[in-house]
Amino acid sequence: MNVMEHPVFRRFWYPVMPLSHLEAGPRRFVLLGEPLVLFLDADGVPAALEDRCCHRSAQLSLGDVCQGRVACPYHGWQYDRTGQCVHVPQMPDRDPGPKRRVRAFHCDTRYGYAWVALEDPIYRIPAIPEAGEPDFELIQEFYEEWKVAGLRVMENELDMAHPSYVHLGTFGSPEHLVARDAHIEEFDGGFHYTGRLGVTQAHHAQEDANERFLDCSWFAPFVCRLRINYADGGPAHVIVNCQVPIDHGRSQVVQFCLQQDDGGGFDREALLAFDRKVTLEDKHVLESTDPDMPLDPRGEKHMESDKPGLVIRRMMERLIDEHESVASV
Ligand code: FES
Ligand SMILES: [Fe+2]
Known part of the structure; x- marks a missing residue:
């Protein structure tokens, strides 16, 4: 059985990263072949987005976190936890608009980890x-x-x-x-x-x-x-x-x-x-x-x-x- 051949595996929660690893900035994790960027939002809650900027495809995980948003290392576009681009530094007075966005995934916290489900989870995070x-x-x-x-x-x-x-x-x-x-x-x-x-x-x-x-x-x-x-x-x-x-x-x-x-x-x-x-x-x-x-x-x-x-x-x-x-x- 190959997990990559069964989409059902995208519908479970996985503890992809210790929260402590996110304190210094965004981090990359590849889950079921899907490159993710994880970062902490302004409330300290982890978020998971696709690790590919919608501008020129740079890895967001190489960037920084600014006011709870992940900022791309290439031209500084900033994304919130929903994947919406909310700031383009080169056009500071313009709304980036709904088309400038990346995919966001379910992300939650338990037992000191950021848990991610790529699609609607079938079960809850296991109760210990x-x-x-x-x-x-x-x-x-x-x-x-x-x-x-x-x-x-x-x-x-x-x-x-x-x-x-x-x-x-x-x-x-x-x-x-x-x-x-x-x-x-x-x-x-x-x-x-x-x-x-x-x-x-x-x-x-x-x-x-x-x-x-x-x-x-x-x-x-x-x-x-x-x-x-x-x-x-x-x-x-x-x-x-x-x-x-x-x-x-x-x-x-x-x-x-x-x-x-x-x-x-x-x-x-x-x-x-x-x-x-x-x-x-x-x-x-x-x-x-x-x-x-x-x-x-x-x-x-x-x-x-x-x-x-x-x-x-x-x-x-x-x-x-x-x-x-x-x-x-
Ligand atoms: S590639 Fe991300 S802002 Fe340009
Ligand atoms: Fe053993």
């Missing part, structure tokens, strides 16, 4: 319940490009058979090859997954624990929330992994976590270092996988523990069918 709980702290972890298809990472997040091989250097246990009590409950646009997985080394805060209690959610297409608790009842660690599709086979990895503080505090550096090591273990294998992940289950061989990945494929196939057949009527 811990983000609203006072005893959880949101920590930005990773923002980097991987040569991988987003769906490969999504099924990896919920594939409990890989830690015994991929994560032997961190938490994977050779004795616990699959999760116990795995259960999936579907909802419109995703599913909840629960299960228990034996591990050799638990989270830094709970080194004596040896079983992870997993409470996860997958939100179509590329957001996965993993809540990890241990048998000793210590603080929860919630990882939110998002894959932002750049094009076929390239994704921007966006990961943040929510760490519960039950009063004992936590070692932020140790937490980040542990999650980094785990993530690099995944990257090594995932970048070797074929980005052309078949949605048809007959396209690859499976085993029982692959159920979450198979549900992801089935739900994505249905979303593509539903929304693309409507679009073609």
Whole structure:
């Protein structure tokens, strides 16, 4: 499956950029092959426009932000968050008119990121319940490009058979090859997954624990929330992994976590270092996988523990069918 061949992917929200990256000026991001310029308007709210000036096609992301408008680096035309050109410095007394404009895209803020949907989104930005709980702290972890298809990472997040091989250097246990009590409950646009997985080394805060209690959610297409608790009842660690599709086979990895503080505090550096090591273990294998992940289950061989990945494929196939057949009527 190639995300570039399915217009339905334009109808989801993606966390394309940390808000902090926009403080110094406009920035470029290519989402599903669509070059965007992101900038903060006069209220500090992010906006997303096509990154191509309607005058002589220069990249707006090379310009500046002036009073909440993005100013082209070539001749200084200024655009507001709706994409309307509102100022042409060479004709200061003339209204630029409605034809001088560029395309604007849905843009919103959540979890410290500017989220963009290229067309009317089918679902809302995924709700992460811990983000609203006072005893959880949101920590930005990773923002980097991987040569991988987003769906490969999504099924990896919920594939409990890989830690015994991929994560032997961190938490994977050779004795616990699959999760116990795995259960999936579907909802419109995703599913909840629960299960228990034996591990050799638990989270830094709970080194004596040896079983992870997993409470996860997958939100179509590329957001996965993993809540990890241990048998000793210590603080929860919630990882939110998002894959932002750049094009076929390239994704921007966006990961943040929510760490519960039950009063004992936590070692932020140790937490980040542990999650980094785990993530690099995944990257090594995932970048070797074929980005052309078949949605048809007959396209690859499976085993029982692959159920979450198979549900992801089935739900994505249905979303593509539903929304693309409507679009073609
Ligand atoms: S190309 Fe943008 S103002 Fe001329
Ligand atoms: Fe992994």
